[in-house]
Amino acid sequence: MAIARRRRIAVVPGDGIGIEVLTEQKQLLALVNEQRKLGLELVDKDWGAERWLKEKVGLPKGSLEDLSANYDAVTFGALGDPRVPDMAHGREILLGMRQGLDLYANMRPIRCLDDVLSPLKGKGEKEIDFVCFRENTEDLYVSLGGTFKEGSVDEVAQDISINTRKGVERILRYAFEYAKKTGRKKVTMTDKNNAVRFGGGLWKRTFALVQKDFPDIEADHLFVDVAAMEFVRQPERFDVVVGNNLFGDILTDLGAALMGGLGLAASANVHPGRIGLFEPVHGSAPDIVGKGIANPLAAFSTASLMLDFLDAPLEAKLIDDAVRLAVKKGPKTPDLGGKAKTADVTAFVLDAVSSGL
Numbered sequence: 109m110a111i112a113r114r115r116r117i118a119v120v121p122g123d124g125i126g127i128e129v130l131t132e133q134k135q136l137l138a139l140v141n142e143q144r145k146l147g148l149e150l151v152d153k154d155w156g157a158e159r160w161l162k163e164k165v166g167l168p169k170g171s172l173e174d175l176s177a178n179y180d181a182v183t184f185g186a187l188g189d190p191r192v193p194d195m196a197h198g199r200e201i202l203l204g205m206r207q208g209l210d211l212y213a214n215m216r217p218i219r220c221l222d223d224v225l226s227p228l229k230g231k232g233e234k235e236i237d238f239v240c241f242r243e244n245t246e247d248l249y250v251s252l253g254g255t256f257k258e259g260s261v262d263e264v265a266q267d268i269s270i271n272t273r274k275g276v277e278r279i280l281r282y283a284f285e286y287a288k289k290t291g292r293k294k295v296t297m298t299d300k301n302n303a304v305r306f307g308g309g310l311w312k313r314t315f316a317l318v319q320k321d322f323p324d325i326e327a328d329h330l331f332v333d334v335a336a337m338e339f340v341r342q343p344e345r346f347d348v349v350v351g352n353n354l355f356g357d358i359l360t361d362l363g364a365a366l367m368g369g370l371g372l373a374a375s376a377n378v379h380p381g382r383i384g385l386f387e388p389v390h391g392s393a394p395d396i397v398g399k400g401i402a403n404p405l406a407a408f409s410t411a412s413l414m415l416d417f418l419d420a421p422l423e424a425k426l427i428d429d430a431v432r433l434a435v436k437k438g439p440k441t442p443d444l445g446g447k448a449k450t451a452d453v454t455a456f457v458l459d460a461v462s463s464g465l
C-alpha cells in the first residue's frame with residue numbers, strides 16, 4: 109500500500125516515568141505504523157532535566173520554529189525531576205510549547221472504561237463520560253508577577269492572572285464547536301465570577317455572547333467549587349466542560365480519578381491548523397520511577413488522540429479498542445489494583461493490536 113502522506117512526530121519523553129511510558133508508546137506506534145503503513149516518522153528530542161542540569165538548556169533555541177515548520181505533532185511524556193525543585197525546565201519546555209505554539213485548547217476526555225474502575229458508588233461507564241476543555245495559554249500560567257523583599261518576613265509575592273477577550277472567546281467557541289461536531293448536547297462553563305471580579309466577569313460575559321451562536325447546545329454554568337462537587341456527586345450531568353487554565357488543571361486530575369486514576373487519562377493540546385501536542389495528564393511520578401510499574405495506558409490513549417489528529421481515525425480507534433480491552437481483560441498495574449508490570453500491559457495491547465483485536 110502506498111504511504112498516503114508523511115507524518116512527522118517529535119518525541120519528547122522528558123523525565124521520570126515520562127521516559128518509561130513513551131518507550132512503550134513508541135513500540136505501539138512502530139507496530140501500527142508497520143501494519144498500516146501510516147508514514148509515521150518519529151524524531152527523538154532530549155529535552156528534560158538531564159539536559160537542563162548539564163547545559164541549562166530547556167527548549168533549545170529555534171525549537172518552536174522548527175516544530176511549526178517541520179513537524180505535524182509532538183508526543184510528550186512528562187517533566188519533573190527532584191533535582192530541579194522549582195520546575196524551571198518544565199515551565200520552559202512544556203509551558204513553552206503550549207504557549208509558544210499558541211495551543212490554546214487542552215482537551216482532556218474523562219471516561220470510565222469499566223465500572224470496576226470507578227471510585228464512585230453506583231456510577232460507572234454510563235455515567236462518567238464527558239470532555240473537559242482547559243484554556244491553555246493564559247490565566248496564572250503566564251509567569252507574570254514578582255516578589256518584593258524576597259526571603260524576608262515582609263516578603264510580598266504576586267502572580268498575575270491574564271484573561272483576554274480573544275483567549276476566552278476562542279476556547280469557549282472551541283468547546284461549543286466540539287459539542288456540535290460530536291453530538292454532545294451541553295457545555296458547562298466553570299469559573300469563579302462571584303469572587304474573582306474581572307477575569308470572572310469577562311468569562312461570564314463572553315460565555316453569554318458565544319452561547320447565542322449555538323442555539324442547539326444547552327449552555328450551563330457552575331462555579332468551579334460546585335463543579336468539583338458535582339464531578340463526584342453527579343458526573344452524568346456533564347457533557348462538555350470548559351474553564352480557565354488553573355481550574356482546568358485541578359478539575360481534570362479529579363476527572364482522572366473518576367476514570368480510575370492518572371494512569372488512564374490522556375490529553376491533546378491543539379490550535380486548529382497548527383501542530384498538536386499530545387501528553388498523558390499525569391506527571392513524572394518520582395515515587396514509582398524505575399520500578400517498571402508505570403501504567404502505560406494513558407500514553408496509549410494519548411497516541412490514539414494523536415493518530416486521530418493526524419487523520420488516521422481507524423488506527424486511533426484500533427488503539428482505543430485495545431486500551432478498552434486491556435482495562436477489561438488485560439493485566440493491571442498496581443495503580444489499578446493489579447500486580448502487573450508496565451511491560452505486561454504493553455505486551456497485551458501490542459498483541460491485541462497485532463491481531464486486529
Ligand code: NAD
Pocket residue numbers: 125129185186187188189195202370371372387388389390391392393394395396401402403404406441443
Ligand atoms: P504525578 O502525576 O507525577 O503523580 C501523582 C500520583 O499518581 C503518584 O502517586 C504517581 O505514582 C501516580 N501516577 C501518575 N501517573 C501514573 C502512571 N502512569 N501509572 C501509575 N501511577 C501513576 O504528580 P506529582 O507527584 O504531583 O508530580 C510529580 C512531578 O511531575 C512534579 O515535578 C510535577 O510538577 C510534575 N508534573 C508534570 C506533568 C507534566 O509534565 N505534564 C503533569 C503533572 C505533574
Ligand code: IPM
Pocket residue numbers: 198202357389391
Ligand atoms: C499538567 C501539569 C502541568 C500543568 C504542570 C506540570 C505545569 O500539572 O499538565 O496538568 O499545570 O499544566
Ligand code: MN
Pocket residue numbers: 357358361389
Ligand atoms: Mn495537572
